[in-house]
Amino acid sequence: MMANHFFYSRLMKKSLEKYRILSIVVIFTVILTAFWVINIANLLQKHTRALDNIQKMILGDSYNIQLNKYDLYDEQSQCDTHLKDLTGYPECLSKIEWLRISWQTHSCYAELGVDGSECSFLRYLSEVESFCPIMDNRKFVKRRRKAQINRELKGLLDLLPEYKNHLVSNTFMRARLKRIWPDWLEGIQHYINGVNFSWPDSLDHCKHCSSDDMTCFNLCQSTKITGQPFLYGRPKLNILLHLEFLSNAFGDNLFETQVSRGGALGELVQWTDLIGALYILGHRLTITYEATNAKSLLSYSDHIPCMVKSNEYDLVYTDITGFRQLDITQIRTPLCKFRILDTFGTEAPYNRKAERWGGLHLNLQQFYTFFPHSPDNTFLGFVTEISPFKSKSNQSLSKPIALIYGKQSYMWNNKTNYLRILSDYFELHGM
Structure with a gap:
């Protein structure tokens, strides 16, 4: 009997370790994706x-x-x-x-x-x-601060706007960030230890590279594992994140009112994870929900044609509705700076077709998807939380849980029999 208990305990420990490793891997993947997409030099392509x-x-x-x-x-x-x-310009x-x-x-x-x-x-x-593009002889001119890994959760929480009309979404985002922040920290440390450097002394060496020291730069580039983004020596980007889907003007605050009932949680999860990834990578973030606030940050003077104010942001993350509301003809922000969070993605015909969810005429890789629907778009994804493994004595006798994607009832029209069969074997959860 004691032997059985001993082997069962060892099995539980192995299972816990397995789930912990899986959680770290998921966090690492999201960090890598967010870091990769903002450092690809040839993101945009012209015909x-x-x-x-x-x-x-x-x-x-x-x-x-x-x-x-x-x-x-x-x-x-x-x-x-x-x-x-001039690809991308x-x-x-x-x-x-x-x-x-x-x-x-x-x-x-x-x-x-x-x-x-x-x-x-x-x-x-x-x-x-x-x-x-920056001229070759100007690429190593020191123009901005370098990004440093940011591990302070309080600074991230302070970035989230506290508007009365967005209390539900704000509470959701804060709770998620607090809950999985230890996994974020473990994930970024895993990235630092396992990806960026192949010999121990290179970490300290590269942190002190002069911006115009080509020898040092080339040496540090050679110490990273081939194919992975370099973590040190990156510029600290100024990034605007405009969550138009939570705007009061969008469908009478439609998404915000449905957050507590399961609506828009997929979008909210992805935005929260993107904000967490960009913050921990050390970039400067500004978050807005209303188009009027975003426009005020991107505005320019009619009397001074030099575009300085509207060029303070290196990247602008928004959604399809947000892109339309910002009205690029007024703010004059270069199109190459926009990144569009697009749940299902946009294929070429719909990028040119004038309709509600299409016709933006952007490069297809500027659309960041929830799932990897199409290689034409950029897959951003989201963090999948893994609950701690429960011991056999604490496990319920209920059915296994299955996740179905389709948060509104109309999405399941004429699918009653299909769902009924699934429910015989699984406890169904919608997303």
Whole structure:
């Protein structure tokens, strides 16, 4: 009898360890996904036809040469900008052409370093307005603080807006972050220990690399495991997260009123996990629910054309409704900065088709999905919580639990028999 108890205890310990490891792996996967998608240099792609047309564009009368998208060279300043790849910067060349003609229309351009040279145009459009890629000879110029891993939960909770009309969603998000924060910490430590460095001394060495030290940079890049994002030496991004689906203006606060009844929990889970991942990676976050608040953060002056205020954010995360409400023609934020949380994803025909949930005309990889529906989109996912293993004596005698995705009753029309058969074998939970 004692032997049976001994072996049963060992079995329980192994089971607990198994579930703990699974939980860490899930957290690690979400961190890796969030980190990966904000560091992919070639996220956006342009159609070949558009690139071919760019090569045929003619400059203004003062430049009687053909525009070449790969090499823009200013003989006067002897500055070789050498734009190797404009993938992901569809508006770069048109902005350069506009500046050549109009840079003297307002003094703000000169105040920001524009002097009429090709070099100054590209410095402005890459480092001030972000319409063009950073020039090769400027990539290691120290321009911003480096991101540091952030392990303080209180700072994260303080970021969540405390609006009276959003108490239910706020309570849900806070409870989730508090509950799984230990797993987040364990997951990021697992990433640090197991992915970034292949020899012990490289961690301290890379943390002290100078931003313009190419030897140090190359050495640190070589110490990471191939194919994994580098954790240290990253810029601290300024990110706006606009949760329009919780807006008071969206369907008379439809989603917010349904949170306590199971509605919109999938979206709320994913947004909460995204916020947690970006925060622990050390980025600066601003969270809004109402379009008016988001627009005020992205606004620009009609009297000062230089885009500085609306370019303070490196990335803007929102949903399809939020993208429409922000009205990009007013805020002038470059399209490449948007990331759209899109539960089911958007395929190419619907990206061009004018309808309620389509017609955004973004690059397909700017859509972040709840499930990996299509390789055309970016799979963001969410954290799956794993409950502690219960001992046999505490386990209920109820059926196994099955999760079905479809939170509204209309989604299950004509599926009664299907659900009845499932219910014979499982305790059904909707999502």
